[in-house]
Amino acid sequence: MTVEAAAARRASLVTDVEGSREMVPPDSRLVNKVKPGFVDGLARALIEWFADPVMTRAEGTRFFNYHRDRHSVATMGSKYLKVYCQITKKPSRPVTTA
Numbered sequence: 001m002t003v004e005a006a007a008a009r010r011a012s013l014v015t016d017v018e019g020s021r022e023m024v025p026p027d028s029r030l031v032n033k034v035k036p037g038f039v040d041g042l043a044r045a046l047i048e049w050f051a052d053p054v055m056t057r058a059e060g061t062r063f064f065n066y067h068r069d070r071h072s073v074a075t076m077g078s079k080y081l082k083v084y085c086q087i088t089k090k091p092s093r094p095v096t097t098a
Contacts, residue, residue, distance in 0.1 A: 006067035011059035013045055025066035030059050 002012040002023040014020040016033040024032045031045040049056050069075070085091065 002063070003067050003071060006060075006063040009057075009060040009064045011049075011056060011063045013042075013049060023067075025062045027062055027066075028059065029062070030055060 002014060002020070005012045011028075011030065011032075012023065013030075013032055013034065014023060015036050017036060021033045031041075031048050034041045034045050
């Protein structure tokens with residue numbers, strides 16, 4: 001869901017678990033990656049997010065930019081090609097987009 005939200009320029013408040021924590025941009029400004037089961041931490045994070053809509057929108061732009069760069073067609077194609085070439089022992093070639 002984080003990638004889909006980022007595509008719509010929306011930030012995601014995530015739980016600090018593998019697979020989710022990696023989705024938060026390193027330059028994130030709002031509280032994020034809340035410890036699972038830590039209700040007070042979640043409440044504090046939500047209060048911060050709702051208190052400053054301008055900062056929350058800016059955070060959505062940071063998420064968009066981070067995921068646009070990490071998950072573009074060219075980036076993902078290159079990553080898949082690299083794995084394919086490692087598995088098949090074939091030389092890789094650059095990925096181009098139409």
